Amino acid sequence: MSIQPIQDPGLPTHVHRKADTDPVAAKRAERQVAILFLISALGTLLFIFSYLAIPQDELIFLPIMGTTNAHQLFLGLGLAVALFFIGMGAVHWAKTLMPDHEVVDHRKEQRSKDEDRDAFVATIREQGATAGLGRRTLIKRTLGLSLGLVGLSPLLLLGDLGPLPGNDLNETNWKRGTRLLTDPALRPIRPADLEVGAVAQILPELPGGKKHSLADIAKDAVLLVRIRPEEFNLDAERLSWTYQGIIAFSKICSHMGCAVALYEQNTKHLLCPCHQSTFDVTRAAEVIFGPAARPLPQLAITVDADGYLIAKDPFNEAVGPSFWGRDSA
Numbered sequence: 001m002s003i004q005p006i007q008d009p010g011l012p013t014h015v016h017r018k019a020d021t022d023p024v025a026a027k028r029a030e031r032q033v034a035i036l037f038l039i040s041a042l043g044t045l046l047f048i049f050s051y052l053a054i055p056q057d058e059l060i061f062l063p064i065m066g067t068t069n070a071h072q073l074f075l076g077l078g079l080a081v082a083l084f085f086i087g088m089g090a091v092h093w094a095k096t097l098m099p100d101h102e103v104v105d106h107r108k109e110q111r112s113k114d115e116d117r118d119a120f121v122a123t124i125r126e127q128g129a130t131a132g133l134g135r136r137t138l139i140k141r142t143l144g145l146s147l148g149l150v151g152l153s154p155l156l157l158l159g160d161l162g163p164l165p166g167n168d169l170n171e172t173n174w175k176r177g178t179r180l181l182t183d184p185a186l187r188p189i190r191p192a193d194l195e196v197g198a199v200a201q202i203l204p205e206l207p208g209g210k211k212h213s214l215a216d217i218a219k220d221a222v223l224l225v226r227i228r229p230e231e232f233n234l235d236a237e238r239l240s241w242t243y244q245g246i247i248a249f250s251k252i253c254s255h256m257g258c259a260v261a262l263y264e265q266n267t268k269h270l271l272c273p274c275h276q277s278t279f280d281v282t283r284a285a286e287v288i289f290g291p292a293a294r295p296l297p298q299l300a301i302t303v304d305a306d307g308y309l310i311a312k313d314p315f316n317e318a319v320g321p322s323f324w325g326r327d328s329a
């Protein structure tokens with residue numbers, strides 16, 4: 001098959017960029033690229049600072065966003081700035097300083113001849129030299145700095161792999177005598193505060209009035225439900241864990257750990273919205289539908305001398321989803 005000669009497609013005359021002909025413009029473009037890479041490096045430093053120095057539950061108020069988590073906000077901002085400005089720097093570098101010659105590329109047979117392949121390698125090397133990476137030390141160094149810092153940031157995240165949880169997954173802040181506090185008001189609650197048919201989200205009172213961290217809430221959250229005492233279908237021991245028709249369960253679903261957030265007053269069923277596991281309140285949160293394999297752990301409750309609801313004991317079993325080493329049946 002013969003190769004047809006290439007027709008002139010009629011492209012407009014090539015206009016050279018200013019940086020191609022004016023060394024001052026080239027130097028200015030070089031500085032602009034370097035500034036973009038430096039901003040990227042600052043973004044990575046912000047990312048590292050946020051990860052190491054801003055507590056995970058630190059809150060900040062911003063006019064448009066309202067109250068938001070400062071740790072996550074600055075972590076995201078830092079990474080976004082780092083990646084965006086590396087991209088900007090690379091694009092600006094390519095548009096202003098990289099070689100701008102128009103090249104006609106003839107179609108070849110499938111495999112090029114050896115001499116053509118050698119010529120290609122030589123061209124790549126030559127273009128690499130023309131790009132001036134060797135000469136433009138400012139760009140080379142700032143690019144190295146920004147890429148190096150971005151490359152380091154994933155190493156920080158390795159810190160999240162440890163330490164090992166130890167017994168943390170089996171323990172909560174609920175101890176014998178811990179007061180039940182309403183969430184989010186954090187007020188102690190008396191039996192009379194909860195009408196029959198009502199449900200309340202509860203957290204434990206922490207020693208010394210300590211603030212609840214997100215990790216605490218993820219394990220300690222409790223749902224308090226009040227029904228008529230005669231509606232319970234429990235053995236004597238489980239019945240003694242309730243108080244005047246009030247029963248307390250872990251809010252963390254025993255399937256995969258979502259918040260069990262829906263209560264059907266008529267049927268007295270608690271429903272997990274993630275995969276529709278349904279638990280029967282009258283029978284100690286026995287699973288009556290869905291993929292959960294265990295009932296919700298129950299918290300035995302009573303009242304203290306002042307008439308406030310307190311825990312009689314910690315949860316009867318570990319809260320949260322089933323996993324290896326934790327019985328799933």
Ligand code: FES
Pocket residue numbers: 253254255256257258272273274275276277290291292
């Ligand atoms: S997490 Fe609750 S049903 Fe799956």
